[in-house]
Amino acid sequence: MKRLFVFAAMMIAGLSVFGQSTGAKNEWRIRLRGVGVVPQESAKIGVIGGDAAISNSFIPELDFTYFFNKHFAAELILGTTRHKVSTTASNLTAIGGAASANVDLGKVWLLPPTLTFQYHLPVGKFNPYVGAGINYTIFYGVDEGPVVKGLDYKNKFAFAAQLGADYDISKKMFINVDVKKLFLSTDVTVDASNLTPTSSPQLSSTLANLPADVKINPWLIGVGIGYKF
Template identity: 55%
Template sequence: MRKIVAGFLVALAIPFSMNAQDDQTMDYDSYSKWQVRLRGVVVAPDESATIEAIGGDVDISTSVIPELDITYFFTKNIAAELILGTTKHDVEATDTAAGDIDLGSVWLLPPTLTLQYHFTGGDFKPYAGAGINYTIFYGAKEGPVADDVDYDNSVGFALQAGLDYNLNDKWFLNVDLKKIFLSTDATVDATSALGATVGADVDINPLLIGFGVGYRF
């Protein structure tokens, strides 16, 4: 009788054991394909310029902006992220033959697409990525000296590293660093003040430091 009862209990235990193993496999293999993050981002240019005729350099202000990103996971480790945001910067030509020149301000719209590798295991999930950026310059204000300032849209590369910290299965905190290698050709119409139009090759190369919250679905 004891053997029969023991055999019955073993038979009962087998399906539960198999289900538990299946659940563990599902937890390991399953992942959320989509996630979104909302960050506050410090945009800190690492600027320099080569200015025709009058020489000098450039100073571009730091800004703080909101940023939205959308990430799609091809596997639990490999993902693509589209980063969306817009930023406004004050621009000044410095140490030129005509002194420091206030060149007003300009808005940048720099959508950036990166391919990422996400490390798995535990609540801390670091990642690294690289990708491409296309920056659109718009809303330029020429300031009190120039008659007009024009910036060429440009393509650049981006590097990225970050860390997600899980609060639960859906919500997480995020820290993110991006370096965008961004240059533009600027044309300053300074006919009224200097009697000339001045061209400049400008490297902006901003560092983006972001802190935010994300949601998986």
């Protein structure tokens, strides 16, 4: 978490220095949003097959936007979210289970700092914008749940797309609506060796390193309030 704030401070300072070096107007905007995180998940799971189910979440999100001029800006988005994870319709007959079963894989926290570059088209008090950029998602605080022995999520880079609008309610304050899409996937390794009988060491070895390619691809739908300075 400390490294995230150091990264954020460096990015914000870098944007400010760049803007000053180009003679741009130094305008910042800070927003606090309430964001609904809605994954569009799918998965390829080794051996047991099935798909993934990842819960929706609602979180606070803080972002900082630096304007190079009235049309071009960069935004750094900070927030963290927790999700319940499970497999669906997995075949557990090899370990004496059902042919189509859901497996509770507990919960995991995602920390997805995202940097987007935006084009703004202000018209009076209304300022719509589009953006695109990069995301790096850190998986932490893994709770593997009551079934399997362990889980490992690989941190990943992803592409981000954005559409939103600000509406001025005073000279300094504005309201914001924002929609982002993260094209995020991760490699997951599941250790389910605890579920195999002791008489099947080969199966136990296979289930100790059960791979899954999981696409999360969440929508982030936010509404909030901001301040210009």
